[in-house]
Amino acid sequence: MKTLRFTIPVFIAVTLSYVLISGGLAAGIPAASGNMVKLAPLTQAEMPPSSSVDNGSADGSILTNPVMATPSEVLTFNDPYREKQWALSQIQMQGLWPTATGGAGILVAILDTGIDQDHEDLEGKVVFEANLTDSPAPGDVYGHGTHIAGIIAAYSNNGVGIVGVAPECQLINIKVADDRGRCDASRIARGIIWAVDKGANVINVSIELGEPSPELEEAVNYAWGQGVVIIAAAGNEGTQSPVYPAAYEHCIAVAATRQDNTLAPLSNYGDWVDAAAPGFNIYSTLPDDSYGYKSGTSFATAYVSGLAALLFGVVTDTNDNGRLNDEVRAALEESCQLTCINGMD
Numbered sequence: 001m002k003t004l005r006f007t008i009p010v011f012i013a014v015t016l017s018y019v020l021i022s023g024g025l026a027a028g029i030p031a032a033s034g035n036m037v038k039l040a041p042l043t044q045a046e047m048p049p050s051s052s053v054d055n056g057s058a059d060g061s062i063l064t065n066p067v068m069a070t071p072s073e074v075l076t077f078n079d080p081y082r083e084k085q086w087a088l089s090q091i092q093m094q095g096l097w098p099t100a101t102g103g104a105g106i107l108v109a110i111l112d113t114g115i116d117q118d119h120e121d122l123e124g125k126v127v128f129e130a131n132l133t134d135s136p137a138p139g140d141v142y143g144h145g146t147h148i149a150g151i152i153a154a155y156s157n158n159g160v161g162i163v164g165v166a167p168e169c170q171l172i173n174i175k176v177a178d179d180r181g182r183c184d185a186s187r188i189a190r191g192i193i194w195a196v197d198k199g200a201n202v203i204n205v206s207i208e209l210g211e212p213s214p215e216l217e218e219a220v221n222y223a224w225g226q227g228v229v230i231i232a233a234a235g236n237e238g239t240q241s242p243v244y245p246a247a248y249e250h251c252i253a254v255a256a257t258r259q260d261n262t263l264a265p266l267s268n269y270g271d272w273v274d275a276a277a278p279g280f281n282i283y284s285t286l287p288d289d290s291y292g293y294k295s296g297t298s299f300a301t302a303y304v305s306g307l308a309a310l311l312f313g314v315v316t317d318t319n320d321n322g323r324l325n326d327e328v329r330a331a332l333e334e335s336c337q338l339t340c341i342n343g344m345d
């Protein structure tokens, strides 16, 4: 791990505390369990100013086959919306891509509202799929899971769309939130177990639960014991109140930062938060071959999941326990700039 030269502006969140602002999406919608569960609110953010990032020409001459487009081979991109992805520069992907394999052979499970697996920049990414909701289809009607999927896994240098953090990884789509974004702890727990048993290396849970759930914690612990890294959203209430599964020990809780590296005001924080990553004005894929900006800890979580997928191809089992998830987590944390993101102390 000492050989890793990249730095990730993933900061250990410290300080502060305040109250829980709930409501939002869940207002008026009966939760399917006793727990208040909701997706991190979807803030449609304004377009950020034009990025100064030079993403090269769009003449398609670099690489045209996504399978061949290994980021380790080329660091300029012909993806037309790369310049909108300020977060990739922020987390210094240029430093990591040359040493990683793009997440090849890594399975990332996304527990969310489903994924539009026919999206032009995600086609063929989903290799397993489960629908644990009452919605008729496993695809993404709500428009949350597809955004997460693009951040993590969109093809690079295919002349289309954006660039994923781990563009060669494959996805498991586990729809645990229905077409109105409703979910419950039991579905998340069952989704985690299903993902683990399908061979997931990384599980992205951009869902926050206001109350703990023993069933959910047990599933998280099971995943950790099987060598899986689970990344979860720290929540969007702008408070210090823990949410679940993020607050569990074996789950990496992710807060959201803005382009200036400060904590996004909507982001939860506190000593239970493990890391922070870009989560404001994040451009990614949306259903039906569209794209757009969203803000929230959901999307910060996706960046860390993508990084985790890359790191599985970089680390070795240095403690010889037969698992790599502890080394991946350590590498993520070692790469952090241990800075107080609140800038208030």
Ligand SMILES: [Ca+2]
Binding pocket: 079, 121, 154, 155, 156, 157, 158, 159, 160, 161, 162, 163, 164
């Ligand atoms: Ca692309």
Ligand SMILES: [Ca+2]
Binding pocket: 246, 247, 248, 249, 250, 251, 252, 253, 272, 274
């Ligand atoms: Ca945690």
Ligand SMILES: [Ca+2]
Binding pocket: 316, 317, 318, 319, 320, 321, 322, 323, 324, 325, 326, 327
């Ligand atoms: Ca190990």
